Amino acid sequence: MGIRNSTTTFAQSWSSTRGRLVRVEVLVLFSAFIWILVELLGSRRRRHSHGFFRFFVWAVYTLFTVLGPYAIGLLQDGPFRDQTFVLWGSILLLIQVSADSLSVYSIHDIEQRKRVLVQHVLQIVLVLWLIVNSKGHNTCYTATIWIFWIQSVILTYRKSGVLSNASKKGGLLKQSKVVADYMMIEHEQIPPDVAPNPKTMEGYRYIFHGEEEVASLLPTAPEYRLGFGQVPGIKCTTIDSVWRWIESQDVLTTGAVETIKDVALSFSLFKLLKRRLCGYRIGEAGRAKTLDFVLNGLISEEGNYVRAFVVIEKELAFLYDFLYTRYDTKNPMYWCLTFVNVVVIVTVWNSISGAFSRHYHRSNLEQRVHGTDVTRWVTIVLLIIVLVLSFLPPTMDRRWDVVDELHRYKQPTWGTAMSHISRNDEARILWQRAFGQYSLLLDFDYHSWNVLPLLSLGLVGKTREGQKAGRKTMLTREIIERVLSGFKESNGQLHDGQSALARNQLLSQFSWACTLPTNIHNILVWHIGTTIAMDGHPVPRTGDHRVAKTLSDYCAYLVAFVPDMLPGHGYDTQRIFDAVVMEARKSLTGCDTVSSRCEKLTMMALASDSSCTILELGGRLGRELRGVVPEARRWKVLADFWAEFILFLAPSSNVEIHAEKLAAGGEFMTHLWALLTHAGILERPSTTDGVGGGEGHSPIRCPGCAMLGRNWHGMERNMVQFPANPSQYTSNRNKTLVGIQQSHKYLILLQLMH
Template sequence: MGIKNSTTTFAQSWGSTQGRLVRVEVLVLFSALIWILVEFFGSLRRRYNHGFFRFFVWAVYTLFTVLGPYTIGLLQDGPFRDQTFVLWGTILLVTQLSADSISVYSIHDIEQRKRMVVQHVLQIILVLWLILNCKGHNKSYSATIWIFWIHSVVLTYRKSWSLSDASKKGGLLKQSKVVADYMMIEHLQIPQDLNPSTMEGYSYIFQGEEEMASQLPIAPEYRVRFIESTFIMTIDSIWRSIESQSFRNEETKIIMKEVGLSFSLFKLLKRRLCGYQIGEAGLAKTLNFVLHGLLSGEGNYVRAFRVIETELAFLYDFLYTRLYLTVYHGIYKVVIGLFIVVIVTILNSIWGAFSRHYHRSNLEQRVHGTNVTHCVTIVLLIIVLSMSTLVTKGMGTRWMIVDEICNLSNPDWTPYSYTGHLEIYWQRALGQYSLLLNFDYHPWNVLTFLSLGLVDATREGQKAGKNIMLTDELIVRVLSGFKERNGQLEDGLSALDRHQLGSQLSWACTLPTHTHKILIWHIGTSIAMDGHQVRLTGDHYVAKTLSDYCAYLVAFVPDMLPGNGYDNQRIFDAVVMEARESLTGCDTLSSRCEKLVTMALASDNDSSCRILELGGRLGRELRGVVPEARRWKVLADFWAEFILFLAPSNNVEIHAEKLAAGGEFMTHLWALLTHAGILDRPSTTNGVGGNNSGAPAHDSPVSGI
């Protein structure tokens, strides 16, 4: 009876007016806290790929999209008609629409933009109903309420516009079509003084495709016609304008040129999200842009990678935030003006809340003499004030530079100074996985069960190692090899030939699938390096890091590799189970390596060897490459060559998804190769390659996307 009475008393108090007031106060404050978390962690998620962090951001974002509307519903349904509660409702409405650092959680959410906009419109109508029926005559509160409500209407239009711009059915398709049509003829206008190091002759679009998107295509190709268009600004003209300006230091000029180039390349990369033909693919001019432009001169490999990093940061902002719309479409000054009005009004309201004319609600709640409702109002206004003053912080220096570049022709333009690295755009880490170390990992997947599948299950043997930071050494090793091969993609066999090992190890380059090859060479590399677990440096470091990274892609991101992602996943699962059967009783890495070498010796005459035995055979043969320094050199050259061979892909969606999860090194290579005109890997003798050669020596398009 005691439990029953307590339950009844609790239910009665919870359903009373005071109980509902407590619920509303808690939910309002919690909603404001969630807003802060969304803004803060939304801007960080492209730098971290840890599973728990990603789940936390998803949980916070989900709460953010649900909690505000629910609280507004409580206000609308209850006896909360005083100005104080209506002010709370308008604040919640503004917070729902003010999260610029994360407009959507997943790329798939973009296509649900109409549903999201309808939800916001319904909330605006509910809050308007609250405003029209509110009680109270505090002028400061009335002004704040109406300004917040009007501001929420403006923010709704802004969000609808930004989502439409990023949607394949909206602005993304229209604007990318203009760029695609333009790039089909851009190479036909090559001047005599073509120079990729100065971008002379590379008339890639920088700005203006939005204005051209409304024009109808013209026969016979039914493409957008570009005849002395006054709308189009190109990167070559932008670079000339930057060169003609006087800057306080040379570094500012370099940074502006790099950011401008990144922005122009971002416009080109968007075409792949739509599936448009890449008109410049396969052209010598396009390849020379990367080889003799981005990678021109000694030591420019890190610079080239930085340009690609900034380009992908623009793409991330375009897909997942509203920074693109705020700065690039000129709404920035309007938004700043609105926020100034809001800040002044908030300050006025805070002053009014402390004045003797403060409107006291009929539903006041006091604890030890303190008016809790009054305190909640003050806290909310201070939170909105604090977040409003940080509106420019999340814009990113890159967007401010783009705005500067667009104003170069303005006679009143005053140059700013930029020094050092602009921002940390990505996690800059390589995931690592060792099959021989972790095949016996057995996950419990308790969270998967408790969350009803919201948390993805970890598969058998799927235990990642500690991430390795992406160093300049790795970048230089991969990109320098690409330039030395004159832009030709090789599957690793040429690296073996350079070390006179092609005839001995060529069998390990002619395998049924690329997943076979990755796992066999990964196992072989692990065996060849067994017993050398000291601090990795030089070739040893490059070989092991890239080997474990490719194995990580097989285990965790199979869709980013050639072939069907599900097939890649099933091959990995099968090899894990084979390893458990074959390496039972081997508890150390060394014992497992020796067991595989023994198994390989016993199966030398077996033409249907499994991946494990083939990996053991390769490891045994690699051990025969002496001295050790030569062995590490062979493996480093192989993996640096092979990872670029794996990079081309038509699965654009997986690259776009990974932008919101810390980014992948493979995505950066994929983007770089796209701008070199390499969309697929060349055909190989084993029949698992592509159909587009890496570097044709002519100036006519040979393939599309």
Template sequence: MGFVAVVDMVSGLNSPMARLVRIEVLVLLGVAALFVLLILGSYRRQSSRNAVRVSIWVAYAASIPMVSYTLGLMQSSPYKNSLFSVWAVILFIFLGSADSLSAYRLQDNDNWKRFYFEQLIHSFWVGWLMVSSGAGSDFRYVLWPIYVIVVLKSGTRILSFKLASRRSMLSESTKWVADYMTYERELSTAGEWDPVTMRGYRYVVAGEEKQRRKVEAPEYVSKLDGDDRAKAKLVTVEQIWRCSGSLLCGDGDRAGQLKDVCLSMALSKMLNRRFAGFHKLVESELDKTHDFLFRGLLHGQKYVERAFRVIEVELAFVLHKRVHVPNDELKLIDDHNNNFDALITAVLIIGVALVEGLQVYIYLASAWCKVALISKYVARESWSSRQWVANLIGCITSFKSFRSWEDKLGQYTLLKNVDYIPINFMYYATMFLVDRTKKGRKEDKRVRLSMVVKEAVIDTLRSSNGQLTNGVKSLKANGIEVFRKHSWSCTTVRTTTHTIVAWHIATTLCEVEDEEQHRMDSTTTNYKDVACSLSRYCAYLVAFAPELLPDHSFVSQTIFDALVDEATQELLNLKTLEQRCEKLKEIGKVSDMEQNGGDNRLIVLGARLGCQLLEIENPSRRWKVLSDFWAEMVLYLAPSDDARERLETLTRGGEFITHLWALLTHGGILERSTTGAGQCQNV
């Protein structure tokens, strides 16, 4: 009897009614997934939450299998009706029209040929289904034009894959910009540039794709064509700033922000060279490039806010490439609810219409649209001379878009989380698909990247004049006594990871000590906020993103794993952070007395440094030393030749260190200072 029941159940699942229900559910899920990709595909730059990333990944990974299975159900169904063709086209839209997310990871772009083949197969099956199910239907007059449009949009998505792949990262446009920058300085009078008015800065904003690719011996680089019409289509930063049209003239915030969007576009084209493998940028050694950052972008009122706004929009440009019913038709099965079929179809059509409408708004509100309109406004005198054109462009450019990035700092406190033992349920439940979490690695709640932190870092950059050290310069600036007492932590240790972890432990000891004993004024509080947030951020990089550090990621991981074991051994049975800090202060005092031949374990070095810093009696001075050190350290960590790893962070909400990396690049700072870095040996 049980066997018969199972057979009946299986037969019921394969009945025409059950098959239709499955088709309806899958099509609804397809539209829901399209919404997920559209909304969260843009939102993922603003969030590092696992729930957001998992939702996007599920919708992205399930798209092709879901469409394939549903089309198969429709094709094998004994009932042929034009409504199937409507649903098939909607699924096709889902597969090829989610502009907000072309690829989940950068590696996916390298598989563009596979996606091209899959899309070709699906377009064939959808077309066949429309022919077999929709022949003679009035729907065909609407569906075939939509089908053609979706095929074209799928082509743009495939093109996005190809252009972002490793092989195609060096596109003709990027190569042209790279060649252009080799002689850009020759286009202006020698020695005449002004980073405030942007005179002499002929960085390309738009129009490079319209230039002829003409190379000349002996350099064989692309040169500007002599054709005046081609030159007129090339829009530069200098032209944007010199434009006399009402949209861009004046010193108001609105005009300045529109100019800065174009500046971000120009900088993104220059930054793309690093992703394409150009590690040596020809302009990095020019005084003009140094002045652009230190006398231009970091000059004037609200320079901190402006600098980060320009970089944030620039990185958004880098991450995102521009991309171009009759009632008798609604009956599928006699005993199926006609009204339900009509409702399903109406919901699907409305959903797709909303998705497409939202995509149009997202584009109109995007920085891409702003740059396109402003570039034409500058290049065409007929536009810049008409007030109504300026008003129309001003209206469109006032549309609000998603925030560019998460604007938060990852945080980790070693002494608080050293005893953390992960369960790793998802690691085993997914059969090792999810990465395994190691002991001691529990991320603290992310904190907002405050203006106080930004100001501290930018002010440190300005005072450094581009000469970055691993904290040595900040110690010298706080007095010779401070330098002599604490510089060993920067000059005698083997790696940057050693320095970060030792100072992180010391900062935690100072934080707990002052929470118990001292009330602070606002200045000291700001110093403390900067020091603690950057200390926990750098520790977060060591624990969760070692690939972004100067040391090899395996070196950083090995050091950190050993440190967790050391801390676990020393702090056994101590449950509170205060108890652990008291124990480390005892260890640090003993170590300080026998430092020349004593214990050189990293947990002990951090304890010794913390005790030495606590000897600075004035809390304000102590926190200034810590604040200055961490502001300099995070700048020291930023330069890197591994542009690919920096780009990967943009898909996870962005990282502060990536923004600093881009900022330093445009000041010609591509590497750390070889003098005064203080590192004994950097692995």
């Protein structure tokens, strides 16, 4: 009975007017606190990828979108009609629409923008109803309430425009269409006597600004693309003219000019990259000057590989801001918003003074604790939070300010802007620059009880068997230079690792490991082989050994955790990984250390003449790699292979996974993907030896099958090479059909042998 009476008493007090007042006070203060967290954490998402941090940000964002409307509903439904509570409601409304650093949590939320905006409109109406029915005659409070409400309406309109611009069904589609159509004819805009120079961007008329105005025009015949220059006064600004204008500014130092030029270039490339979000054709792909832009423009003749990588980092930072924040360039409403902000600051200050003065409007629902008016102090705390956040700049990264100045071609305040750019030019400020790491032979026996996914009803994803990420490794200058220097030395050609083996005179020995059924086979086999080859050797901080191990474990990490970034279907990759984990648990039973596991795999490969599983193939490769001596040569071969192979894996048509990972700390593979896009490389080439380049071919089960696989795919290549002479085509076709019939007979014989 005592518990029942206590429960009844608590329920009555909780539903009483005093209890509702306490609930409102707690919710209002907690909403303001959540607002602070959103502003602080939103801009840090692209620098942190830890699972707990991402879950915490998601929880904060979810509470932020729920608590405010709930508190406004309590104010609307209860006896809270005094100006003090109406002021709380207007502040809650302002909080809901003024978060800039985290406008949406996921890229999928952008397409749900109409639902979000309808919620904001309903809250605006509810707060307006509170204002109309409020009681009190504090002039300062009245002015503040109305200014907050008007500010909320303006910010809601602005948020509508920002989300629409980032939506595939809105401005993103429209403006990217302008860029896509323009880039189809961009090379035609260059005068015949001007040779493209990627060092000065002369002859590269990539759009920097102005596509918004062109987007309102209708396409013209005969191809019905947007006609550039058809309307006087509407003209796009291009990156070459922007660079020339920056160089003409005498007030800038040489270092400042280069930094601002890189910011402008990153912004222009960001507009080109947005086309891939819409699925538009990349018109400049395949042109010589496009590849030359990356090989001799982003990457200078002196081999400034880090500069090329930083430009891509800034470009992806622009893309992140565009999709997930409201750090956009200043629109026509900017000066209006600035004016309103000034009025808000003055009004808030007057309100605080009024709250401390004897003219403070005391509510009939006052709550005192030890003689302190809690309601009054809640009001003061809320106004101080609004005042502080109004003074703070939305972001310390001044890239958008520089871009806005370049849009208007006005003399900017370069001193202030450049001081911020210099500080934020560090790589760790833009992105976390860390590699995810995974070692199959170390963690295949990892088992998770998945208690948290069960308790959270699936909000936290399950961890699969053997899926345990290792400690992240920071991206170093050495790895950047190793990967990009190989790309430059190969003249922009992608290879699946065989070229690296050929340079080291080892292709004949290891070519079999590059012609496996799928690229996922290649990754796992070479990862296992690399682990075996490095067993017992401490990893130094620098050198080929470090490069090879970092890239090997990173590619294995992508297989285990981000399969959609790799060639083939992501689900197929998951199933292959799960199967290999189960095979390892079955084959390596009783081996408790990595060394013992490596030795057992080596012995298994030595005892088997017909290796067919990924584990056995990896053991065979590891045993053969151990035969490469001296060790320095072995590490160089592996470093060359992985640096070449990771570039080969980078092209992808799955744009969504790259956009999604931008909000989770970013991936090194995304940076390579963007770089190759600007080089005009959108797809990986077919490999030079049979099955290695394809996905979904039958696994190689024995040397005879391997030979058949190579012969079969060689005939496939012959079938698609149509000669210019039709009679030659007929002859080749007949020879191919005969070869296919013979191969079918050989295949039946092999099946009987097995």
